[in-house]
Amino acid sequence: MARSRRQPARAATIRARTRNRHGRDLRSSVAGPHLPFLRSRIDLFDMTVASTAEYLRSLWPNELAQVSFEVATMPFGEFGSPDHVDRWSVTKNRVILFRLPIERMSRLHRDDEVHRRLAIEACVFRAVAELLGKDPWDLAPDRFHHF
DSSP states (O other), rough: OOOOOOOOOHHHHHHHBBBBEEEEEEESSSSTTTTTSSHHHHHHHHHHHHHHHHHHHHHHTTTTOOEEEEESSSSOSSSBBBBOOEEEEEEEEEEEEEHHHHHHHHHOOOOSSHHHHHHHHHHHHHHHHHTTOOOOHHHHHTTTOOO
């Protein structure tokens, strides 16, 4: 006796719960649910600060040899005024960049990865310029020769 191709009604209801309306199985992300995202905003911010700091150290090795670059979420303590939030803090051998003010208060005309990276690099340049007592454009004159 030949078998019927119809499946019992019970199997059909189980399949309906595990498949979407187009008959495909449920899908998960490529990395899986237990792995962190490969490129988060925090990681991109840290990588941008580190690469810009290394670039500036290669240009100014004597002046920036003992300087440490750090990233903090927000400025510490009380704010000076309600309409100003510090984006970085500079001491003798320490540059602290504050991630949230830089990311959220930057006025980008195009919100994409390239312009966010340029805004972060500009803050690092301005913080180092404040530390060295120079103009940010004088830190790397060959980098901006096309402007």
